Amino acid sequence: MALYNIIHFLEEALNNIRRNTFVAAITVGTIGIAFLIFGIFLIIFSNLNDITSTWKEQIQVVSYLKDGLSNAEIISIEDKIKSEREINSVAFISKEKALSEFRKDLSSQTGLLEGLGENPLPAYFEIRLKKAYQDPKSILSLVDRLKKIKGIEEVQYGQEWVENLSSFLDFLMIAGMIVGGLISLAVILIVSNTVKLTVYARKEDIEIMKLIGATDWFVKAPFLIEGMAIGFLGSLMSVILLFGIYQIIVQNLPLNAGLLFGRFSIAFLSWPDIVVLLIAGVLLGLFGSFVSVGRFLKV
Amino acid sequence: MIQMFHVSKYYDKNFPALRDISLEINKGDFVFVMGPSGAGKSTLLKLIFCAERADEGQILIQGRNIARLSDSKIPYLRRNLGVVFQDYKLLQSRTIYENIAFSLKVCGVSNNEIKRRVYFVLKQVGLEHKSDSFPIRLSGGEQQRAAIARAIVNEPAILIADEPTGNLDYNMSVEIFEILKDINVRGTTVIVATHNREIVSKMQRRIISLDKGKIVSN
Ligand SMILES: Nc1ncnc2c1ncn2[C@@H]1O[C@H](COP(=O)(O)OP(=O)(O)OP(=O)(O)O)[C@@H](O)[C@H]1O
Numbered sequence A: 001m002a003l004y005n006i007i008h009f010l011e012e013a014l015n016n017i018r019r020n021t022f023v024a025a026i027t028v029g030t031i032g033i034a035f036l037i038f039g040i041f042l043i044i045f046s047n048l049n050d051i052t053s054t055w056k057e058q059i060q061v062v063s064y065l066k067d068g069l070s071n072a073e074i075i076s077i078e079d080k081i082k083s084e085r086e087i088n089s090v091a092f093i094s095k096e097k098a099l100s101e102f103r104k105d106l107s108s109q110t111g112l113l114e115g116l117g118e119n120p121l122p123a124y125f126e127i128r129l130k131k132a133y134q135d136p137k138s139i140l141s142l143v144d145r146l147k148k149i150k151g152i153e154e155v156q157y158g159q160e161w162v163e164n165l166s167s168f169l170d171f172l173m174i175a176g177m178i179v180g181g182l183i184s185l186a187v188i189l190i191v192s193n194t195v196k197l198t199v200y201a202r203k204e205d206i207e208i209m210k211l212i213g214a215t216d217w218f219v220k221a222p223f224l225i226e227g228m229a230i231g232f233l234g235s236l237m238s239v240i241l242l243f244g245i246y247q248i249i250v251q252n253l254p255l256n257a258g259l260l261f262g263r264f265s266i267a268f269l270s271w272p273d274i275v276v277l278l279i280a281g282v283l284l285g286l287f288g289s290f291v292s293v294g295r296f297l298k299v
Numbered sequence B: 001m002i003q004m005f006h007v008s009k010y011y012d013k014n015f016p017a018l019r020d021i022s023l024e025i026n027k028g029d030f031v032f033v034m035g036p037s038g039a040g041k042s043t044l045l046k047l048i049f050c051a052e053r054a055d056e057g058q059i060l061i062q063g064r065n066i067a068r069l070s071d072s073k074i075p076y077l078r079r080n081l082g083v084v085f086q087d088y089k090l091l092q093s094r095t096i097y098e099n100i101a102f103s104l105k106v107c108g109v110s111n112n113e114i115k116r117r118v119y120f121v122l123k124q125v126g127l128e129h130k131s132d133s134f135p136i137r138l139s140g141g142e143q144q145r146a147a148i149a150r151a152i153v154n155e156p157a158i159l160i161a162d163e164p165t166g167n168l169d170y171n172m173s174v175e176i177f178e179i180l181k182d183i184n185v186r187g188t189t190v191i192v193a194t195h196n197r198e199i200v201s202k203m204q205r206r207i208i209s210l211d212k213g214k215i216v217s218n
C-alpha cells in the first residue's frame, strides 16, 4: 500500500507537470530569476568578505623597545608578549637589522644616514595576530597590555587604518544584512506565491478529488512533490545562469582589475552555498504548495 | 439505509436552510427530492456526503451516526457513496478513463483491477469509445454519463445526484434517468434532487418535497 502510494504520488506529480508544462516552465523561470538575484548578492557579499579578511591579515602590531636592554631582558619581554592569547607570531628585529632594512628602503638616498654616527633606530617586535582577534577592539586591548610591559617604549598598530577598516566592516555587515534580508524576503514571497498560483489554478481539482473520497494526504502529496521539484529546478536554473554570468564577467575583466582589491580573482559560490541555495529552492517550493493546498482541502 | 432525526442546518442563524427534518430511505429505494429553488434540496444531499454538517439532529448512514464523524474519516464515508453533480465536476486535465480511475486509485485498487472495472462501467453508460477523450471534447450528456460512471465504479451502496440533468435537454435527461434507473435495479439506493417534473411524474417513484427547509410531503 505504501509503495503503491509513493509510485502513484510520483506519477501524479510528474503528470501534473507534464499537463501544465507551460505554467510549470514559467514558475521555474520566475523562481530561477528570484534566486539569481539572491545568488548575485551572495557572490558580491562573500567576495567583499574575503577581501576584507585579507586586509585584516595585514594588520600588525609593532612594539618598539627601549635602548640598552640586555639579551635576557629582551627574551623575557618576548616571552611576556607570547603569553598573550591573541598572538599568532612574534619576530624580533634588532637595532642593526632595523637600520639595514631602513637603508634598503632608502637606498637612493644613503647620504641621509651618513652623518648619523650612532644608530638612532630602536629594536622592535613585529607581532601578527590570530584570525579571531583581527578586529579593532581586540587590538586596542592587546595594545594596552603591551604598553604596560617593562622595556617597551611605544606600540604602533596603524590606528587610522584599523579604525577605517572597522567602520567599513560595520557598514558592510549592516548593509549586507539589510540587502540580504530584503532579497531573501522577496525570494521567499516570490517563490512561495508562484507555487501557490499553480495550486490555485487547480483548486477545483482539489475539491473534486476530496468529494470523490480522497484523503487530504492523497491530494496533497503530489502537489508537495511537484512544489519541491519546481523549487529545485528553479534554484538549479539560477545556479547555472549564475555560473554563466560569472564566467562571462571573469573572462572579460581586465587582468589587473583584481589588484585593486588586493587579490587576483573573484570567487564563485562555494559548494556549501550552492547546496544551501538548492535546498532553499526545494523547501520554498514545498512550503508554498503545503500552505496553498491546505486552503482548499476543507470540502 | 439512511435515517435522519430532527435534522436542522443553519447557514444563517435566523433562516435555517433545513428545519427539523426526519426521514428514512431504505436499501434499494429510488427517491426524488423536489421543491422550489432555495428549498434546501442541495443542502439535504450535502449533509449525506458531509459536504455540509448538520447543526442539529442525527444522521445515520448504514447504521453509522455521521453527526460527529471527524473530518479525517469523511473520505472513507464518501468512498461508499457515489455523488453526481449538475456541473459534472470532472477533472478537466484528465481523460475520461483517468477521471473514473481516480475514484479507484483513491481506494488503492490495483492497476489491472482498475482497468477491468473502468471499462465495465464505461460500457454500462455507453462511453467505451470516449475513454481517451478529455471532458471538454464531450457533450453535456456524455460528460454526465462519465460522471455517473465515476460515481458507480466503486459499487457504492448509495448514489446521490443533485440535479443531474439541470444542464441537459429533454432527450439527454431521459437517457440519464434511464441509466439511474438501471443502477437502481442492480440494487443501489438512488437519491435524486431535480426540477424535472415531467420525467419525475413518468417514473412513478417516491418523492420527498421540501419547501423553505421543511418537508411538505413524503
Ligand atoms: N454555502 C451556503 N452559505 C449560505 N447559505 C447557503 C449556502 N448554501 C445554501 N444556502 C442557502 O440555503 C438555502 C437552501 O439552499 P439549497 O442550495 O439547499 O437549495 P436548493 O433547494 O438546492 O435550491 P436550487 O433548486 O436552486 O438548487 C438557500 O436559502 C440558500 O441561499
Ligand SMILES: [Mg+2]
Residues within 6 Å of the ligand: B041, B042, B043, B162
Ligand atoms: Mg440545489
